[in-house]
Amino acid sequence: MKIPFFRTTITGDELKYTEQVLGNGDAFANSGFVAKCEQFMVHRHGVEKFFLTKSCTHSLELAAIILDIKPGDEIILPSYAFVSCANAFALRGATCVFVDIHPGSMIVDETKIESAITKKTKAILTLNYASVGCNYAVIKDIAKRHNLYIVEDNAHGIGAQHEGAFLGTFGDISTFSFDHMKNVSCGQGGGISINNPALLEKFYVHYEFGTNRRSFMAGSGDSYEWKNIGSNYPISELNASMLFAQLEKMEAINSRFMQLWNSYYAQLKQLDEKKLITLPAPPQTANNNGHCFFIKVKDDEKKKKLVNYLLENDIQARFHYTPLHSSKFGADNGRFNGEDKYTSAEAHRLLRLPIYFDMKDADLNFVVEVVNRFYSNR
Template structure:
């Protein structure tokens, strides 16, 4: 069976973990954490980068930093992973879902303005598949209505919008290093802080509501409980693993993007049949996170998934629309979101991982083309 995903090991992960063990610092914010922080601050130009134990944790920190109150509204796409929403629902916010674009699964930026009310506090776009949302209209709306923009950049490592790195556009952004991501540590995440006004409080929230970080820098005589917070630090073992990946990020990205381009070129004939291929706007780049097809119907997708599985290929689908989920449907305002439903019914992801060989990829391509013939 060709799996959908296989976590890639650069070769240095276990050596760095052993190095961390021998150094005797296994809790968070040791030497490997500092290296990872410097990488993102230098390569991305962030005011502050803070590792977390998951992308979900980074989003939860963002929700805490916004000081949301029950009844506040947050606008986000329905076609996204559940933690995009749960991080804000945990703070009592009301999620207002926006439909996807007809062109790709990202949110329809033109539909956001009509959803803004006096209770709106934030807009949370996700860069689906590592391909940028159209951020300029969202940032303009945020300035006009004094809203925060929090980028869910979980799949967006090394993605760009008009020459700017994804994760640097909103006041805050969340990255994921789950094993399905381009750069992975099994689990793990990062809160990217672009507004310096959030830095000090973010450190406190991340350290259980204490000023422990300031204490270790010698800025306070003792650390105390000064705010709300939780334990959001990853262990130094996670950071050591992640550092090995970051050292090899250029090679990892080159391989993934090459596989993405090969899929695009080989499967282009399907577009003439009405099968959707990834649409990359002129303001966005490809980061090689995933490759998908949009089948012409749910029945066609089911048949293609079954045919590929018969041939030893594990393709997958994902994201049931959050607005119609068992948990949130009673709270949704009743608007139909047809494009979110369409992608939920018809989108199929093909295997894409660093160690996918050219022979395996050609086998997958041949199987897909044979199905449509």
């Protein structure tokens, strides 16, 4: 493939740090990279408390455990979301209540949340789609008035901001992904920030096997014991070493992604003005990180034709989420509240174009040229 959809970010320092872990037997457990990453996120990314996990999926599952989600509870979330956002709660027996999105940004429509609240509602899950922050002023007010938790899925949004604050600081619990397709990556990894201090003690137990291992390691008691449910969530020093090399360069990585994003936007604007495609329309308050560049085409059929045309030209483009309520499992384990005005229609129109850290300007220009050619031929 001449222009793949994505290539994992590599900045050059990864091997140097990874070798420090490989070079010393004990360093697999104690080389300090996990701590460096966690400190970086607190000091440079503004979260209250931050911990690395094996994936964002694990972080979401851990969030559901910390919040004590039980069968019969309900969670409100956009149906246009990654499957882990729902599964984390379905795994604990909760019901997903889906609401509609804003079409321009594909983030949850905050005006649809309050009417979805019932006596069973425990939390609102927000997804900063394509690193665009949701309307947290409104969502936090709703959560406060109804005594609900906010779980912020910030898988896409490392380093991105909303109204001057970093994404990942808005939830009681916020989650991050560092998988191979994120701007900042360690191949497979995640993070969780606990921004509500009242949840911290519970977090420690569930994070480390469901035990009081953390306080034991800090010197209290002769041994640690089983306290509650939990699992092995922490990441390895090896993954953290690669991650730290990239976190140190987070601004440079995101600024390259944004250059590419802005270039697509500027070059495809004419097609948008002619109403042949629709460009993303993030709110004014968004300061995104360029993680994902999408266009919307007329309909599903047009999208498939464009995907094939791009493929004929050695370019890989991808759809994104299939709305969760549209599958049989999603319908059996959740319900859509209110009208599905935009979720299904906009998801079918959406196509993501290639964007990655070492993408050449010439390659991006070629993608634009092929998209233009597609529309001039039809």
